[in-house]
Amino acid sequence: MVTKKPDIEEKNIQEELKNEILSKESKREYHSSKFQKIETQVKESLKQQKTDDTLRDITIWALVLWSSDVHYEVFEDYVVVRFRIDWVLVDIFRLNYKEYKLILERLKYSSGLKLNITDVPQDGKYSMIIEKRDIDVRVSTLPVWNSENVVCRILDNTNAVIDFEELWFFWTTKRILEKAISKKNGMVLVTWPTGSWKTTTLYTVLAELNTRDKKIITLEDPIEYSMDWVIQSEVNEKRWYTFHTWLRAILRQDPDIIMVWEIRDRETLETATQASLTGHLVLSTLHTKSAADTLDRIINMWIKPYIIASALDTIVAQRLVRKICTHCKVEKVKTPEEQAIIEAMMKDIWMNIRQAKSIKLYEWAGCEKCNHSWYSWRIWIYEIISLTTKLRDMIREWATTQDIIDEARNGDLITIKEDWILKAIRGFTTIEEILRVI
Ligand SMILES: [Zn+2]
Structure with missing residues (x-):
């Protein structure tokens, strides 16, 4: 699939429309x-x-x-x-x-x-x-x-582990993740900008994997939630131990599944990739914004591409966005400007713009339940890349991140923006929220 890049003039119109919609949005203040x-x-x-x-x-x-x-x-x-x-x-x-x-x-x-x-x-x-x-x-x-x-x-801790179904995956993305975590070895990275509740995703995945026939060991900093049958250890950096020395000790404990709280340096990443290559399922997180960023970051940590290509299995980039309050949500008639921006967004994600007419916008009402903010609670949006043979070959051959992402999009990759717009179309969140964050 090839899409024409919007020209500069079109981009400017989009910017103006975005600012106009957002100027109304910023006036909404929480009060109760x-x-x-x-x-x-x-x-x-x-x-x-x-x-x-x-x-x-x-x-x-x-x-x-x-x-x-x-x-x-x-x-x-x-x-x-x-x-x-x-x-x-x-x-x-x-x-x-x-x-x-x-x-x-x-x-x-x-x-x-x-x-x-x-x-x-x-x-x-x-x-x-x-x-x-x-x-x-x-x-x-x-x-x-x-x-x-x-x-x-x-x-x-009440919300630390939720039902897998409540993680707001569309079935296609859910299937990819389920496939990845059902493997005996491989590395699944959850990436996140600050405040996207990776804790909940990781603990929920661990709870899904937690059966008595497997040994699960975690390396956390700090342990936020205790799980039955999971061996949880907390890194003690004060005594000159680091994540990777601790991780090496864990590997000697014969685990099946390892969860490393966060990969912060090359040594930890190296040990984690070795763990994946030697028959362990490794779950971990990286502090990045998208799947593409993650690939860049890993390569910039000087891990050899052929190692990444074999060790890495799936990247889940996630973000939290506010969910529209169901108590005061009222549909509104779109202005031509709003219609235009929706069409531009859909074009951006290669969707048929004929569907733009069916996308609903909601009137800002606000009620006591949402503290007059229009939003209540949150939903996750995702981007999941699962490495196919073709993608692994591309990584081995030093392909650029952009080429890798383009190839993944030809397959089943749904970008974070697409996932988001699809969730906005279904009325879970708002177009304004997308414009605010992206
Ligand atoms: Zn409300």
Whole structure:
């Protein structure tokens, strides 16, 4: 398949349309009557000096609002408490210095940080049981000119493993991944930009593979979720051990499946490829944006192409995007400009533009359920490359990444953009969200 590249003029029109749609989008701010409620509750407990209640309330509310992090940001006259909801930072309420001092002391005390140290960053953890759920919160402080900023990452294990079916794969991509993980050896890389919940994908895949006839060993940093029958080890870099020395020790433990939390350097990648070549299924992650980026990164780590060609099996590039709120989703009539941009997007992914008419856009309504943000929860979008014989040959022969991707597209590769647009067409997410992120 060959597509004509859009000329410059067409590109400019697309840019203008994109900006116009996005200018409306950026005006949507999260707000909710719940935020007021949180503020009242927190300030009441602070007034009574019951700071353990305060911390508990903030943690509970963060969970209620599906937040991944709580940020305490210090400004000249006040401190803002912000939650990251669907990875957008949302201002919840403000504190004065006196109030913040109380919370800060409680946070540091609960997470085992030194109260008297305020001029270097510290990190620790506090745990709570909330409605029978074990909630761990990782706390990190950063000294700023007049106080300390704090960011709390909520590690809620309830969603660490979900059903394989809930990972939002289309059946074609799901089939490719299932095939890859059913092999005895090979390397499956999940790649991700920050905040795309690779944890959930990896743990869910591991849960799928976890049977008593196999030995699964993981190398994590840190262990975020404990799994029955899986041998989980945590790398201890403080004692001069690194990922790859640790990985070598794991290989001597006769595993069938190895999960390496993250490939950060050449040595780890080299050991992981050797593990794959010597009959192990290796799952790991790399911090890259796409399948093409991943190939580039691996080659730039100076791993010989013939080794990559034999060791690597599948690359899953994933991303999280916001899911449209089902409670306030209302279909709207498209303007000619919006129709034009949809057609341009479809042309971009080689889809028949006649289908563009059937793509729906939704009116921004917003409701209490989604904190007037229009979005609620999230979905994954994917790009999966499975190496065929032809692709392996191309890698061995030093083909360019672009040629490899083009060849893969002739096969069954669906790019992240295509997967996304297909999910937007089905009304799971919005065209605006695609424009915002891509
Ligand atoms: Zn809503």
